[in-house]
Amino acid sequence: MAEHIFVGTSAGYGFVVTYQNVFKPMLFDKLKDAGSEPMNLILIIPLIGGIMLLFKLSRKNNWVARYPLSFMVGVGSGMGITNVIKSDVISQVHAIIFKNPMWISGDIWTSLFNILYVVAVLTSLLYFFFSAEHKGAIGKTARIGIWFLMISFGAAFGFTVMARISLLISRVQFLLEDFLGISL
Amino acid sequence: MKRTIPLIITFLSALVMIIIYFINPAHVQKFENGVFEWIRIIGAFALFLGLFNLLISHFIKVRRNGMNAVYSIALIVAFFAIVISGIFFDSENPDGTFQFMFNNIYRPLSSTMFSLLAFYVASAAFRAFRAKTKEASFLLVAAFIVMLGRVPIGTMIWGKIPVISNWIMAYPAAAAQSAIMIGAALGAISVSLKIMLGIERTYLGGEE
Numbered sequence: 001m002a003e004h005i006f007v008g009t010s011a012g013y014g015f016v017v018t019y020q021n022v023f024k025p026m027l028f029d030k031l032k033d034a035g036s037e038p039m040n041l042i043l044i045i046p047l048i049g050g051i052m053l054l055f056k057l058s059r060k061n062n063w064v065a066r067y068p069l070s071f072m073v074g075v076g077s078g079m080g081i082t083n084v085i086k087s088d089v090i091s092q093v094h095a096i097i098f099k100n101p102m103w104i105s106g107d108i109w110t111s112l113f114n115i116l117y118v119v120a121v122l123t124s125l126l127y128f129f130f131s132a133e134h135k136g137a138i139g140k141t142a143r144i145g146i147w148f149l150m151i152s153f154g155a156a157f158g159f160t161v162m163a164r165i166s167l168l169i170s171r172v173q174f175l176l177e178d179f180l181g182i183s184l
Numbered sequence: 185m186k187r188t189i190p191l192i193i194t195f196l197s198a199l200v201m202i203i204i205y206f207i208n209p210a211h212v213q214k215f216e217n218g219v220f221e222w223i224r225i226i227g228a229f230a231l232f233l234g235l236f237n238l239l240i241s242h243f244i245k246v247r248r249n250g251m252n253a254v255y256s257i258a259l260i261v262a263f264f265a266i267v268i269s270g271i272f273f274d275s276e277n278p279d280g281t282f283q284f285m286f287n288n289i290y291r292p293l294s295s296t297m298f299s300l301l302a303f304y305v306a307s308a309a310f311r312a313f314r315a316k317t318k319e320a321s322f323l324l325v326a327a328f329i330v331m332l333g334r335v336p337i338g339t340m341i342w343g344k345i346p347v348i349s350n351w352i353m354a355y356p357a358a359a360a361q362s363a364i365m366i367g368a369a370l371g372a373i374s375v376s377l378k379i380m381l382g383i384e385r386t387y388l389g390g391e392e
Contacts, residue, residue, distance in 0.1 A: 001254075001255055001258055002296075003297075004255040004256065004258045005289065006290075006297060007259055008258065008260065008261070008263040008266075009262045009266050009289050010290065010294070011234075011235060011238055011263050012263040012264070012266035012267045013266055013270070013286065015235060016267060016270030016271060016275060018228050018231050019270070020275065022224050022228040023225075023228060026224060026225055027225055043225070045222070046221070046222040047225065049222070049225075049226045049229075050225055050228065050229030051229070053229045053230060053233070054229060054232060054233065057233065057236060062389065063186040063389075066187070066190040066389070067189070067190055067193060068226045069190070069387060070190035070194040071193050071194075071223075071226070072227060074193060074194035074195065074197030074198040074379075075197045076223075076376075077194070077376035077377075077379040077380050078202050078376070079201050080372055080376035081376045082201070082202055082205040083205075084369045084376075085373060088368070088369030088372075089366055089369045089373075092362050092365055092366050092369075113355050116355055116356070116359075118359075120360060120363070121360075121362050121363045122363075124363030125366060125367060127363075128363070128367040145363070147318075148360045149360045149364075150319045150320070150323045150326070151322050151326040151352065151356045151357060151360065152326075152357040152358075152359075152364070153326075154323035154325070154326030154327035155327065155353055155356075155357035157309070157323070157327045158326065158328070158329070158330030158331040159334075159353075160305065161306075161327070162330075164299065164301050164302035164305050167298050167299035167302065168299035168300075170295070170299070171296050174292075
């Protein structure tokens with residue numbers, strides 16, 4: 001029962017948030033003649049696009065939904081190419097090269113750790129390089145990459161476990177202290 | 185025609201977004217914001233598809249009047265109660281029905297659902313934490329140190345455990361995350377190019 005109520009309230013909450021953040025300020029308010037701001041009639045195009053998207057529910061005419069979908073996918077992929085290159089590739093490489101200088105004179109440990117960082121990035125990247133067979137030197141280097149990846153997954157897993165456990169503790173505390181009135 | 189025009193729209197819209205990236209933002213800011221607004225409006229309609237499927241499947245369950253119909257009724261009632269209170273009444277009012285439902289139903293249920301994941305995580309940990317191979321041992325040791333580094337007992341066992349935990353997060357884990365991000369980014373770029381050039385067409389659906 002609680003699960004169903006949670007699904008219902010989540011879906012409803014999502015709808016209300018979308019209405020208040022998208023439909024009302026971006027569409028309905030701008031299509032109304034408010035006096036100070038004239039009607040923005042060009043917004044009828046995305047409104048029609050949105051209605052066309054609902055044709056996905058029709059078995060016979062679901063091809064109508066392809067037009068707004070192709071616009072969304074096109075804009076997404078165009079932005080994906082440029083923004084991903086900038087934010088995920090160039091900025092990451094820039095951070096690896098410039099933010100952690102390989103050698104800091106007088107600080108041997110930080111220098112070694114920074115070298116380890118670069119080695120870890122390169123070996124982990126080599127693991128994702130499938131254009132060459134993972135044999136010989138490439139195979140051995142990729143294997144070191146797997147070790148770093150496993151350490152990363154383990155750390156992420158440990159972090160997630162602790163976050164979930166702390167949530168559970170807070171719920172148990174709520175049940176015992178606030179709900180049942182048992183002081184711990 | 186039903187496939188060609190969408191493919192042209194995809195190519196042109198992707199091309200325009202790539203071109204405007206190389207133009208001075210001051211000249212194209214308004215256009216770019218307009219495109220994002222259109223995308224958000226059209227995308228918001230996609231929510232109706234999900235809601236329609238969710239509600240229809242539960243209305244069917246109620247109509248069949250099976251053993252679990254009461255759960256479906258609870259879902260439908262909860263959905264419409266929060267939607268009506270959020271849209272037709274003052275949702276910002278801290279004493280209103282919407283805020284009451286948010287604070288007393290949605291928030292505790294969502295944190296309980298996420299806290300229940302602790303049991304699933306414990307079950308997954310039982311299966312994953314078997315040091316059968318060298319790689320699994322790395323995962324086990326890293327997870328163990330990070331977990332101990334986040335609780336007081338870790339410091340009680342050995343004062344350096346939180347330091348080692350932070351070092352794992354800052355160096356090997358962060359480096360591998362950077363590599364994963366770069367790899368995923370290169371994959372996303374290649375998929376975007378395939379979509380733009382019409383090589384990847386699965387988003388159009390199977391039929392002509």
